[in-house]
Amino acid sequence: MTAIVDYGVGNLFSLRSSLEALGDAPKITADPAEILQADRVILPGVGAFADAAEKLRTTGLDLVVKEAAAAGRPLLGICLGMQLLFEKSMEYGEHPGLGLLAGTVRPIREILTEAGADPEGQLKIPQMGWNALRFRRESPLIKYLREGEYVYFVHSFAATGCEDSLIADTEYGAYLTACVGKGNVMGCQFHPEKSGQTGLRILQAFCEMERE
Amino acid sequence: MITKRIIPCLDVKNGRVVKGVNFQGLGDVDSPVRLAKMYSERGADELVFYDITASAEGRALFTDILTETARQVFIPLTVGGGINTVADFDRVLKCGADKVSVNSGAIRDPSLIGQAAKKYGDQCVVLSVDVKRVDGVFRVFAKGGRENTGLEALEWIRRGVGDGAGEVVVNSIDTDGVKQGFDLEMLEKVCEVAKVPVIASGGAGKIEDFLTLFQSIPGVDAGLAASIFHFGEVSISDLKQAMKAAGIPARV
Numbered sequence: 001m002t003a004i005v006d007y008g009v010g011n012l013f014s015l016r017s018s019l020e021a022l023g024d025a026p027k028i029t030a031d032p033a034e035i036l037q038a039d040r041v042i043l044p045g046v047g048a049f050a051d052a053a054e055k056l057r058t059t060g061l062d063l064v065v066k067e068a069a070a071a072g073r074p075l076l077g078i079c080l081g082m083q084l085l086f087e088k089s090m091e092y093g094e095h096p097g098l099g100l101l102a103g104t105v106r107p108i109r110e111i112l113t114e115a116g117a118d119p120e121g122q123l124k125i126p127q128m129g130w131n132a133l134r135f136r137r138e139s140p141l142i143k144y145l146r147e148g149e150y151v152y153f154v155h156s157f158a159a160t161g162c163e164d165s166l167i168a169d170t171e172y173g174a175y176l177t178a179c180v181g182k183g184n185v186m187g188c189q190f191h192p193e194k195s196g197q198t199g200l201r202i203l204q205a206f207c208e209m210e211r212e
Numbered sequence: 213m214i215t216k217r218i219i220p221c222l223d224v225k226n227g228r229v230v231k232g233v234n235f236q237g238l239g240d241v242d243s244p245v246r247l248a249k250m251y252s253e254r255g256a257d258e259l260v261f262y263d264i265t266a267s268a269e270g271r272a273l274f275t276d277i278l279t280e281t282a283r284q285v286f287i288p289l290t291v292g293g294g295i296n297t298v299a300d301f302d303r304v305l306k307c308g309a310d311k312v313s314v315n316s317g318a319i320r321d322p323s324l325i326g327q328a329a330k331k332y333g334d335q336c337v338v339l340s341v342d343v344k345r346v347d348g349v350f351r352v353f354a355k356g357g358r359e360n361t362g363l364e365a366l367e368w369i370r371r372g373v374g375d376g377a378g379e380v381v382v383n384s385i386d387t388d389g390v391k392q393g394f395d396l397e398m399l400e401k402v403c404e405v406a407k408v409p410v411i412a413s414g415g416a417g418k419i420e421d422f423l424t425l426f427q428s429i430p431g432v433d434a435g436l437a438a439s440i441f442h443f444g445e446v447s448i449s450d451l452k453q454a455m456k457a458a459g460i461p462a463r464v
Contacts, residue, residue: 013308017283047333122430126335128379128409129433130257130463131214150215150463152288154335171213194288194310196252 002207003038005065005081006030007055010046015078018193018200024207032064040209041068045080049089049105049157052080053097062098069100074184074209076141082180082187083159091157100185103162108176111158115174123173126156131178131190133168139181140209142167144201151178151190151198158189184211215461216426217257217434218448219290219411220441222247225264227273229442248281248289251441254448256287257463260313260381260436263293275307282308292340296320301328305336313338313381316354318372319361329376334408339377341369343398344385350398357385365398370405380406381436384414391417394425394435403431411436419446419454426460 002019004012006028019026026042027034035041043065045052056062069075077085086097089105097105108125112118130150135142153170159177167186168179180187186206192199223230228242241247248259261281263274271294282289291304292313301312312332318324318339329337342353343365350365369380382402384395394415403410412425413436422435440446455462 011305011308011310013282013306014286014310017308018286021284021286046335124407124409124433126378127214128335129214129217153214193286196287199286 001038002026002040002042003035004028004042004044005035005061007052007059007061009052009055009080010044012044014191014193015042015044018203019207022200022204022207030059030061032060035061035064036068036071038068038073039211040074040076040206041065042206043075043077043081043084045078045084046154047080049080049083049091049097050093050095053084053089053095056084056098066098066100069185072184072211074206074211075100075186076206077187078193079155079189079191082189083157085180085185085187086159086162089157101159101162101165101180101182101187103159103165103177103180105157106160108156108158108172111160111176112173117173126154127172127176128154130195131170131172133170133178134175135168136166139167139179139186141179141181141186141202141205143205145198149198151188151192151195151202153178153190155189184209213461215257215463216432216455217411218255218422218451218462219258219260219434219436220251220256220448221260221262221413221436221438223262223264223438224274224277224293226270227277230264244277245280245284248285251448252285252287255452255463256448257434258288258290259285260290260292261309263291265294275303278304278307278309290338292338297324298327298331301332301336305332311336311338311379313340315340315342319352319354319363322371322375325372325375325377329378334376334378337377338379338381338411339369339372340381340383341365341372342383342385343395345398350401353385357388366401366405369402373406373408377408379409379411381411381413387415388413390415391421391440393417393421396425396428399425399432400429403429409433413437416440417445419451422446422451423454423458423460426455427458
């Protein structure tokens with residue numbers, strides 16, 4: 001059973017449906033015991049980083065997620081859920097994340113400017129749509145994928161300084177972090193539950209993972 | 213590189229696709245769930261379901277088929293038609309929609325865009341606009357293109373995006389149904405004012421129309437069409453291959 005952490009952000013319908021389509025029995029839950037008993041844990045999320053981090057803290061689910069990670073449970077953050085795994089985010093101020101992965105979440109526009117990309121500001125922010133993955137490191141999460149497959153992104157911020165966990169990135173003026181993982185802690189900036197067959201194969205790989 | 217999206221639009225009435233869709237070798241199909249699956253398998257990047265029902269029973273049937281589709285199809289789903297309040301957003305998002313498009317509802321209550329964007333995020337709110345030239349000015353039309361609202365379209369779009377619309381669908385009434393290509397002149401102007409994704413609609417008759425669209429207006433992110441996909445005049449997989457061959461980024 002996969003626990004989908006329910007802390008009041010985002011629409012979890014598709015995520016649950018995609019796991020069900022893979023034969024998993026996902027449970028959307030805010031119950032610490034249920035999350036800690038699950039075979040694996042997904043941290044979803046859309047919206048603003050500060051709000052989501054605050055909701056995780058006030059519900060105490062931040063500690064539960066950390067405990068699950070420490071216990072070796074496969075943990076997958078999706079979109080904002082992935083960003084929350086990092087040390088901090090610079091989204092409208094500086095906000096601490098869960099600190100499970102090294103790195104900082106920063107505005108895409110800033111990343112582009114630093115890279116000297118898109119000087120005329122032609123690229124739209126958020127990046128919204130299908131973009132290709134470039135592999136940076138082997139990982140069980142992408143074992144069913146070929147490099148260059150397309151996945152669906154919606155984001156205005158991206159993780160930086162995460163070279164030690166970078167699995168795949170995507171080119172949007174500059175290369176942006178798309179997929180990360182270190183041990184049992186993993187994340188996708190894109191939405192695997194909205195990325196057609198490619199996304200389902202990522203979720204399938206995740207569902208096959210057992211506790212370390 | 214991010215790809216240009218191809219989006220088939222399905223008009224749904226009382227839970228069935230209006231007129232049905234005639235895929236080669238499959239005959240007439242009017243099940244939205246089956247069609248959504250087929251389009252997804254054939255490379256559609258996203259789907260739009262447009263609810264043209266007016267009755268409460270029809271609405272209930274619509275949310276049923278939306279739920280069923282979202283359980284089986286894992287690409288972004290946008291829902292439009294009959295979206296007048298934040299409660300309408302809630303109703304379709306709970307059934308698995310990813311984005312909600314507003315048209316007449318935003319004309320009646322312009323604060324709807326801001327309210328919905330605040331609650332669900334900009335990425336969730338799509339402003340759909342029916343535009344027609346009247347004495348050389350682009351005007352917003354309501355009621356399926358029958359009523360001139362008097363609103364100036366570019367100003368309306370700028371305002372909607374400012375209020376939080378994360379995407380704009382522009383349907384040109386002048387080119388719709390004519391199948392002589394998209395309304396390039398109008399789309400170019402829209403791209404100048406909208407710094408969010410712009411989806412072109414109205415006028416596609418053949419593959420070349422999409423190639424011309426993406427090649428002449430780099431700011432357009434997606435092309436939307438209905439009947440030419442439904443009746444097999446343009447196959448999505450052929451279209452994607454042609455885009456790739458022409459150097460237009462496409463998910464193939």
